[in-house]
Amino acid sequence: MSLPEPLAEDIRAAMDSFGGARPAMLESLRLIQHAEGWVSDARLAEVAELLGVTPAELDNLATFYSMIFRRPVGETVILLCDGASCWLNGADAVRDAVMARLGIGFGETTGDGKYTLINCACLGGCDHAPAAAVGRDRRLVGPLAPEDLAPLLEAAP
């Protein structure tokens, strides 16, 4: 499967807007991930070709920026804050409950491919501590309690 034309168009627009191929690399990876959830080896190579850079240079960038995923993720990505303000408001109990319910740890995806759990700080949600960002639109949720998790996970896109 080659790069879908709408994505290629967006990447070319990013090159125009941000000053050429290199300044558009991170945005290109982000665009791919927004469309497909993660950046596969095949897509990385296609984007590199479109931009006129080497796959190695693009991967060098992809592996630095923590929110570019180079492995498949679940339909719903949960970024759970492990910062101090959330910890002070009970984040450990929420973390334990999420892990128990999903049966996964940080950096892992459930066997059915529905959820990926990632620790992340700070989410800028300390006024909603303990907080998480859920789903493709990174919706901020909180304050979370262990008993809120069932409805939250079921409602997640």
Add this chain to the structure above:
Amino acid sequence: MSETPMTGRARPDRTPHSLAEWRAEAGYEAVERALKLTPAQVLDRVDQANLNGRGGAGFPAAQKWKFMADPAEAPGTGPNYLIVNGDEMEPGAFKDRFLLEALPHQVIEGAIITAYATHATVAYVLIRDEYRPGIAAMKRAIAEAEAAGLLGRDILGSGFSLTMKVKPSAGRYIVGEETALIESLEGKRAVPRKRPPFPAQSGLFGRPTTVNNVETISLVPHILANGPQWFRALSRTEEGGTKLYAVSGRVNKPGLIEAPMGTTARELIERSGGLSGNGKLRCFQPGGGASGFLEEAELDLPLDFGHCKTAGSMFGTGTMIVLDQTACPIGVLARHQRFYARESCGWCTPCRDGLPWVARILDALEEGTAEPGDLEILRMTAAEAGPRGRSFCDLMGGAMAPLATGLARFGDLFEAHLDGGCPIRRGVL
């Protein structure tokens, strides 16, 4: 003229204003005023207002702007750049999220005025990827302003032109460091640059560049609208303006409070519904994760850059983290150091190797597996790796500030952790 000029027009649900709604609330009047002055006059007003940068370092905004050469006089070709830094990720900070989401036209106004004063004709707003509502609000507001001739060529017939773009980021705290941010915009790994040269001499694509925090930019229009004397009078100290304080941790109603610069922690905690937990203060960090601990005795300290520094801490982002007596500062430090270790770009050895070491020791203290010699390692690292100049940027130094003050202020509590783990959690203290 409001006592909360920066946030007074924001809506409780954070719905941003359309351009028409913003103009109905005196929006863009400051821009009209500024563009009738010369860039040097605009810079003078901001200078007289004593506006200190709100991103963490507190460097006077006008001083930073003064280093910006006229693009015609800088070697090479290309524009001057303005970068609005919205890569907010400091533990405890959630103020820029609000300003981007709820008040995007205020950010544009500030960017136009700042760009005008610094001869910049291209402005980037870099926003962390998780702030989707902020990214959307800024993009929409920029499109509206462009359509109305408030951005683009010959703004309001002044002859001044400015192109403004939103660039979402993709994680990594270090992107918020201004030279790392410039590297990131150029399409590189966000590794800080050695200074000099400073960004004003050689910044984005080698051109003169100013990097200002979202909050700094959001304050600029008010200086032009109401004058530098008024702006200074908003503050209780020598440092001008109001501050968008944030209070989180062990308080009943964590949130944002716009208040005069120099407001005390006592007042901010009261306005945040008072302490939660057992209601008795143990300590607080006045300016986010990288600021040194303060205690009861500093509750009436006017919180600004100067006073926090004198007290042995740092005002940083002005976003407080509060601990009551049932909260352990060593546990807080452990979370902070794990975060800084994870977010180090890896370039400088003290930071890349020192921070994970410190984080492991703090975890061991909490779990009760630490050994007496470990405290010596913490002291040594704070003393040897903390000072400025041991690494390219201030990440390591910033991370060591709460550790050093924690060791100095809570030495007994560190020792008590050697005897089976956190004594607060075990209920023996």
